[in-house]
Amino acid sequence: MIFYTADLHFHYKPFLPGRPFASVEEMDEAMIRLWNETVTDEDTVYVVGDVGYNGGYVPGDALGRLQGRKHLIRGNHDTGFENAPKLFDYFETVTDFNEIDDGETHILLCHYPILYRKRGYMIHGHLHQARGPEYDILRQMPRMLNAGVDVNFYRPVTLAQLVENNRAFYSGENDALIPPPPPRRREGEGLLPGKPDFRPLPTRPDSEEN
Numbered sequence: 527m528i529f530y531t532a533d534l535h536f537h538y539k540p541f542l543p544g545r546p547f548a549s550v551e552e553m554d555e556a557m558i559r560l561w562n563e564t565v566t567d568e569d570t571v572y573v574v575g576d577v578g579y580n581g582g583y584v585p586g587d588a589l590g591r592l593q594g595r596k597h598l599i600r601g602n603h604d605t606g607f608e609n610a611p612k613l614f615d616y617f618e619t620v621t622d623f624n625e626i627d628d629g630e631t632h633i634l635l636c637h638y639p640i641l642y643r644k645r646g647y648m649i650h651g652h653l654h655q656a657r658g659p660e661y662d663i664l665r666q667m668p669r670m671l672n673a674g675v676d677v678n679f680y681r682p683v684t685l686a687q688l689v690e691n692n693r694a695f696y697s698g699e700n701d702a703l704i705p706p707p708p709p710r711r712r713e714g715e716g717l718l719p720g721k722p723d724f725r726p727l728p729t730r731p732d733s734e735e736n
Contacts (some may be wrong), residue, residue, distance in 0.1 A: 528628050529565055529594070529682035532574035532637065532651025533674040535603065536585040544655070544707030545676065558591050560681035565594040571682050572624070573617075574651040574673045575601020575637030580723060582608045589616040594682075599624050601637035601651055606723030614730045622727065628685050642669055649673050649688070655695070657706045665696035677704060 534557055535541050539550050547553035565571055571594045578585040584607050589596075598604065598617040607613070613620045624635040632646030639660070642648035648670045653660055655676040664670050671692045675681070678691050694700040 527569045527684065528626075529569060529571045529684060530574065530649055530671075530673040530688055531561075531571060531675060531678065531682040532601070532672075533576045533654055533676065534573070534578075534588075535576055536578050536588040537581065538579040538603075540579075540710060541654075541707075543710070545680075554588055557675065557680050558588060560679075562591070562593050564681045564683075565592070567593050567595075569594045571596045572599065572626070572635055572649070572673075573597065574599050574635055574649055576603040576651060577601075578607075579603050580606050582606070584609055584612040584616075586612055586615060592616070597621075597624065599635045599637055600727070602722060602724075605725055607728075610725065610728035611731045613728060620727060631685060633685075639664065639670055639672075641667070643667055644669070647671050647685070647689075655704050655707060661696070668693070668696075676707075679703075 536554050537550055542550065542553065545553060547556060573596060577589060577598065580603055596617045597619045598613060600620065600622050626633050626635065634640065634642060634646070634648040636648070637651050639650040639653065640648050646669070650670065650672060651674045653672055654674050664672070671688050672695070673688060677695050678688065683691060695704060
């Protein structure tokens with residue numbers, strides 16, 4: 527079975543005010559538990575960006591505990607890891623964009639939403655549960671799906687579940703369960719610098735290029 531998720535942000539304290547957890551440790555443990563209750567080692571998971579934060583290193587202590595065959599589509603918090611080749615210890619592929627077929631349905635995968643309204647679906651992350659101008663645009667575009675954990679109850683979801691969760695989110699049906707996040711401060715550990723720390727895709731350590 528194929529699952530999707532995004533914006534886990536393991537170890538990232540600045541998101542706590544917008545999430546139902548008292549500490550980073552509680553958040554991390556809950557997401558790991560919910561992941562492993564959902565995904566088996568026979569399943570495939572596409573992580574559409576932001577597994578950690580800009581703290582310099584891949585959050586391998588958390589990623590190593592997650593079941594399933596995993597693929598990462600990098601987000602803005604994944605492009606500056608000092609030890610980026612370590613991503614291949616946990617992900618079969620690491621890309622900035624991907625296209626797959628989920629059964630008979632064609633899927634585009636990118637951390638940043640790409641306007642799309644034809645066949646299949648465009649699955650993204652990045653926006654969390656925000657209700658900004660992009661919310662008003664995307665609620666009119668049902669083929670664009672937010673895979674972020676904040677919209678999908680902190681666990682990976684199937685395509686059918688993703689479609690339903692997005693319908694409920696953009697219709698307002700889940701407003702009581704998923705309130706907008708509070709304003710977030712723009713300084714402190716892990717927050718992005720004025721100029722994004724974007725580095726090329728890492729090379730697999732055992733590849734012939736090394």
